[in-house]
Amino acid sequence: MKWKMLLSASSLSQHFRSLLRSCSVTSSLHPGKQLHAAATVSGLLSFPNYFLLNALLHLYASCSSLPYAHYLFDQIPQSHKDTVDYTTFIKCLSRQGYPQKALNLFAEMRQRGLSIDGVSMVCVLNACARLGDVKVGEQCHAGVVKIGLLKCVRVCNALMDMYVKCGGLVGEVKKVFDEMEDPSVVSWTVVLEGVVKWEGVENGRVLFDRMPERNEVAWTVMLVGYVGNGLTKEAFMLLQQMVFSCGFGLNYVTLSSVLSACAQSGDVSMGRWVHGYGLKMMGWDMDVMVGTSLVDMYAKCGRIDAALAVFNNTSRRNVVTWNAILGGLAMHGKGKAVVDMFPCMVEEVKPDAMTFMALLSACSHSGLVEKGLQFFKELESVYGIRPEIEHYGCMVDLLGRAGQLEEAEAVVRKMPIPPNEFVLGSLIGSCYTHGKLQLGERIMTELVHMDPLNTEYHILLSNMYVLSGKVDEANSFRQILKKRGIKKVPGMSSIYVDGKLHQFSAGDKSHSQTAEIYIMLNDMIRRLRFSGYVPNTSSQVLFGCSGRDDCTEEALEEVEQVLFSHSEKLALSFGLISTVSGSPLYIFKNLRICQDCHSAMKIASDIYNREIVVRDRYRFHSFKQGSCSCSDYW
DNA sequence: GGCTCCCGTT
Known part of the structure; x- marks a missing residue:
């Protein structure tokens, strides 16, 4: 009788495990939880059943539910945790954004003398890739060789991917690839990504055409390569081939990858196409990541109204979606809208650390000092979020921009984390804006220690010396810069016209329509x-x-000529002659827009009757009828 | 007996 009961319990357990597996495959958290409850009630979990526990752990890991997965991992007694249990949780940690914890757990697993198999090696290499830790990655490589896992295709793929992600050691990638007996389509795709990323999209295309087989991932990698490099026409041609000739559908990962590339390069034409495709295939009930990527894409392409429209129509929103729209509004200088929307957000989702970056930067860009101080206070006391260095940076920025330099410095001195170069860089920027030379000098000393090769701060301080009449100090600074050979990051502006990205540097004469x-x-x-x-x-x-020390009239004229051929102005001139009169112009600049171009753009928007939207490194400026959306508050 | 690779939102 007892034997019969045990037998039925074992078959019941098998039944549960197979059901749990199907929940894992489809990431069905809710039915999985019900199974968990049923298993508990039935008494199956009241005596040790390690396979069932692992199936439950796998379920929660597959459903990206880290807290439950953690709970299950702890439920398995230390003495019974095996390689598979560790591997399941290592992968979960790595995927949920804790690759360092994943590696720590791997170290623990090894200390406990558990064996390493191909699967656990794949997961560990994946964690190295996410962490960008090539040192540990190389150690794993040695381990792979030692254990004889080089014949395992997936291990090789994970190994190559690690080298691609950790700084693009394409030589290592190719070495592993060449040694493979039977590379799979995934192996080829990993190499493709490495080549596109580190050897250019043209070289990537050569490899893409040589591939014996291409899956949707390979197509996506190629597409993202084109979009990311501003090659919209090529991207559209490839997309056409992919969808119409080869019959691939675009899944949500492809859609969000392409949208993310559009957001980066400012390619709204491709972004709109993806939007249309998504609507046709899924309607407004599209995947939350795709919806979020759309909001971000429109915001980063300067179409904040379109971003808002998408946001308001999306039926699925999470904290990331909210952060995307609040961050977008902040970049567009719409601080009041951000402040007004925040209470609605709190009703819908729980704000996180990133939310407060958006909130504080919104206040900073709109000069809402009081509101910013209030948010900063509530950050910990109301929302229980421990302030990170970025939050302190936002506060320094907020106070500094508003001219409250003493308060800004007080934040720096009192913060529990040592300030980094971004925090101090923001402070020195405000010193420049508000002419606080002495404080600037002090901050500079600290900055030089942290980041001796940075040009931006040196130039700022040197400019401050000139503005306060200390030409000698400025000159000596300039000598230092010359001697050290510190070079300025060249300013570049770009503009899309007819699906082609046109790039300009200062004084550029390389364009065919120069x-x-x-x-x-x-x-x-x-x-x-x-x-x-x-x-x-x-x-x-x-x-x-160009290195002149005198300030004669000719020198001044030369300076003017340099100003006139700034990359922003070249992009604007090109935009004006190559687009329909009255249509808005969208310009992207890799650095902050300069003061002179800012004034010029304002007037140009009026005399040419054009809306000119400029995305610089930090924010958007929308010039319309002689004024800018930033109200000259940078 | 189970745990696995490439493209993925702020």
């Missing part, structure tokens, strides 16, 4: 001057003129 662009530029400067534009040479005197 002659027309410069004719337009000269005409524009003339009209700008006529409307009251005065070149702002004050901050350029120092580093603009």
